Amino acid sequence: MAEDLKIVTGSKEEQYHSLLPQISALLEGEHDKIANMANVCAALKGQFNFFWVGFYMVKDDELVLGPFQGPVACTRIKKGKGVCGASWAQEQTLIIPDVEVFPGHIACSAASKSEIVIPIIRNEKVIGVLDVDSAELNSFDETDAAYLAQIMGLIEFNS
Numbered sequence: 001m002a003e004d005l006k007i008v009t010g011s012k013e014e015q016y017h018s019l020l021p022q023i024s025a026l027l028e029g030e031h032d033k034i035a036n037m038a039n040v041c042a043a044l045k046g047q048f049n050f051f052w053v054g055f056y057m058v059k060d061d062e063l064v065l066g067p068f069q070g071p072v073a074c075t076r077i078k079k080g081k082g083v084c085g086a087s088w089a090q091e092q093t094l095i096i097p098d099v100e101v102f103p104g105h106i107a108c109s110a111a112s113k114s115e116i117v118i119p120i121i122r123n124e125k126v127i128g129v130l131d132v133d134s135a136e137l138n139s140f141d142e143t144d145a146a147y148l149a150q151i152m153g154l155i156e157f158n159s
């Protein structure tokens with residue numbers, strides 16, 4: 001496994017295209033989910049310099065903060081609350097171009113301007129979410145949604 005990330009410039013598509021096989025190689029042969037979640041956060045932050053990227057995992061009917069990269073964040077989110085809790089409740093990816101107009105958005109940092117949350121679904125249940133925040137408005141679209149979902153598919157969460 002190569003421990004350094006090759007950072008590329010170019011379109012969002014080109015960046016994900018370069019990143020995807022590198023993440024796949026990073027995870028290969030490693031079954032520990034915390035280790036893999038941590039490296040996925042670092043790889044996404046390294047390539048895209050997102051403001052915040054991290055996991056919240058369902059525990060005792062709440063989302064609890066998991067591995068992340070970025071500033072400190074709120075540790076627990078209830079179902080239906082904020083963008084993360086809404087993504088969990090709706091079992092859908094949510095793309096929020098401007099967090100200030102999302103009712104109930106949980107502002108862990110005032111610097112976060114737009115956000116995407118991908119639910120992680122295993123055996124038809126949401127077991128957690130990937131949350132990515134940007135310091136700019138309108139950062140996320142269907143390209144992010146598709147690639148981030150693909151990246152979530154690479155992580156074994158039952159280990």
Ligand code: SME
Pocket residue numbers: 052073074077081082083084085104105106107108109112115131133
């Ligand atoms: N903004 C999220 C909370 C998590 S932080 O952004 C890291 C939300 O509304 O669910």
